[in-house]
Amino acid sequence: MKFIGLVLKSARRSKRRTALTMMSVAVAVFLFGALRAILDGFDAVAAASSATRIVTIRSTSMIFSMPVSHTEVIRSTSGVTDVTWASWFGGIYKDPKNFFGQFAVDPESYLRMYPEILLTPEERTAFIDDRTGCIVGDGLAKKYGFKVGDKMTLQVGIPVYGSRDFDFTIRGIYRAGGAAVDNQSMMFHWKYADERSTPQGQIGWYISRVDNPDRAVQVAKAIDDKFANSPYETKTDTEQAFSAQFASMLGNLNLLLGSVALAVVITTLFVAGNTMAMSVRERTTEIAVMRTLGFPAGTIFLLVIGEGLVVAGVGGAIGALASRLIVNGEYLGLTGGFIPAFGVSNMNVVSGIGLSALIGMLSALIPASAASRLKIVDALRRVA
Amino acid sequence: MGLITNYNLRSMTVRKGTAAMTAMGIAMVVAVFVMTMAIAQGFRGALVASGSNENAILLRKGATSETVSGVLRSQLPIIEAMPQVARAPDGHPLASPELVVIIALPRVTDGAPANVPVRGVGPLAFEIRNTLRFVEGRRFTPGTREINVGRQAVNRFRGVALGNELKFGSASWKIVGTFEADGASFESEVWGDVDLMQPAFQRNGYQSVTLKLVAPSAFDSLQSTIGGDPRLDLKGYPERDYYESQSETTGTLMRIFGIFVTTILSIGAVFGAMNTMYAAVAYRTREIGTLRALGFSRVRIIAAFLVESVALALIGGAIGCILALPVHGVSTGALNMTSFTELAFKFRITPLLLGLGIVFSALMGAVGGLLPALRAARIPVARALREI
Secondary structure (H helix, E strand, O other): OOHHHHHHHHHHHHHHHHHHHHHHHHHHHHHHHHHHHHHHHHHHHHHHHOOOEEEEEOOOOOOEEEEEHHHHHHHHOOEEEEEEEEOOOOOEEEOOOOOOOEEOOOOOHHHHHHHOOOOHHHHHHHHHHOEEEEEEEHHHHHHHOOOOOOOEEEOOOHHHHHHEEEEEEEEEEEOOOOOOOOOOEEEEEHHHHHHOOOOOOOOOEEEEOOOOHOOOOOHHHHHHHHHOOOOOEEEEHHHHHHHHHHHHHHOHHHHHHHHHHHHHHHHHHHHHHHHHHHHHHHHHHHHEEEEEEEEOHHHHHHHHHHHHHHHHHHHHHHHHHHHHHHOOOOOOOHHHHOOOOOEEHHHHHHHHHHHHHHHHHHHHHHHHEEEEEEHHHHHHOOOO | HHHHHHHHHHHHOOOOHHHHHHHHHHHHHHHHHHHHHHHHHHHHHHHHOOOOEEEEEEEEEOOHHHHHHOEEOOOOHHHHOOOOOOOOOOOOEEEEEEEEEEEEEEEOOOOEHHHHHHHEEOOOHHHHOOOOEEEEOOOOOOOOEEEEEEEEHHEEOOOOOOOOOOEEEEEEEEEEEEEEEOOOOHHHHHHEHHHHHHHHHOOOOOOOEEEOOHHHHHHHHHHHHHHHOOOOOEEEHHHHHHHHOHHHHHHHHHHHHHHHHHHHHHHHHHHHHHHHHHHHHHHHHHHHHHHHHOOOOHHHHHHHHHHHHHHHHHHHHHHHHHHHHHHOOOOEEEEOOOOOOEEEEEEOHHHHHHHHHHHHHHHHHHHHHHHHHHHHHHHOOHHHOOOO
């Protein structure tokens, strides 16, 4: 502890160099935080998925529809306490580039199934009562400047819904009370879409609530058994498994982001290691003098490691805090609503700082051992 | 110029360790840049390769992709009768009515389901897409539940192999052949008879018609013939344009990601280069003073140090390109956000991409070297010479 002053002093020896190194570590940790946040966004969906909700889709693929009459069959399955359904609308808001999730839902049961969709009681009633009403997430509302009471029009994207445009009135702006609900989506009355669709009475998927999460898998199987060998065979999974599959369709993100993160760390190691080597080389004579005065080799080693730790640690802290403040879902809303808004968590800040400390220590390792093994006579003779 | 530049380049070798570390930092950035861009390039390449100048694809007006398009059965004979449609030697029009549906198949790697496109095609589809070649087996026989699968699907999904049966659309389909298509997106697809796919997936009608034109120049007249026929609410696209547009959303996303990551990463590397160059300047203060005393101008000092920094970065850039090269040709898969299906493609590193990587590294070197070079030029001669 008594050497802290010494460590700080050597870090301040070349202020510009220390600042530059700090900044490069900061940048790396910032990038690391941003990448982690993307991955966490995906994980959060799976983690926040309710264990009591199960999702039933057609066994072929979720783009195929099934009759709404399945509702009663599913409701009668033992262990199921509530059931609702939704369809993917796939409409176009002004331009195909404005992509966001649009779900045709049965308002009452859907809002009951997803208490995470937070609406004021007035908005909720207004939405349920208006056949052409819709609700939008606060993220989406911010993006397009939607306000309650606004009209919005969607062009039909999937031919089953005919060719006429659909007009909606925004009856509410919801907040997402959990990662299972995305705040960049829009929901409206399934009946409204169904009136104009051919064939009628079709839905995309069912969501059921089971009374006991431990029995979710058995209930799922019981539902599938009921539809086995019918033209509409189903596949039921827990919401968690369903979300995980959805994320996995986006490709092997873990590997891609992981390798980028690795490259980031290695690059920074080169930069920081270089600085430490320079710093030690500059002080060769000084170190020799310290050794002559009786500083043991171990202390010299620790002093250099400490310097690396301080420089990288401060840089890491700056980077981690910056990522905490800057990175959030609105800036990185590139996923088109597939994953909810995400930000850098406190956990990420801690691991970012930890990572920078690791970089600091590793980068100082070689210079430190070189410094501690320095031959005093040679070093003193050298003119730096 | 020659002498002083030579001096700077030789000085680089004096501090081998430092120079190497700086170059490696830049190398990593360039490697990441080349690799992420190679993904975007490969993805786009797979879709662009699917299109041919000689073909046109017809979709419902306003449809942005096959999945959301519709073509009525009754419209097919009208299209086939058009004079712009090329004909097979036996007189059959080279037009293939098609239907694309998505099925879920488990991936070989982790067993997780992935969306695979199943394409129902007309009997002459293989004559229209003449880049398709069979690797194993033969074409499916129209009118039977036989299918062909693309080479990439064989490697990626469980149970997809010659002779196996696949279950989808309430029936079993026998795989009788696998094909390749110069890396085009068709290699990720399953092909079968469109007339059997329709009932299997409860569809009435087609989604698109792909046809071979009598000549690429016939496209405009085809478009006006379609536009003039009130029975057709369709629009034609040159096939290549259509597939290129399909790569836009996901391709752009990949490019934005790559640029975001490399930009941030390059800032770190530039700081590293700055450190090295500042140190180089500090070490050689006396030498710089001597040079100035000999009459070398400030501008030449700046130029020389910039050259040193850029040279260092270029070495790094070259190493980075070499580090990235092994991923060329490696297959990977990604979800195409436009069609919502998984597309297999290969990383594609082009000479242009490598060139960009090198230019990028030079730029990092120049930015990193500028301030230290200015500092070198500003050193007062008298003080520099006095320095030990």
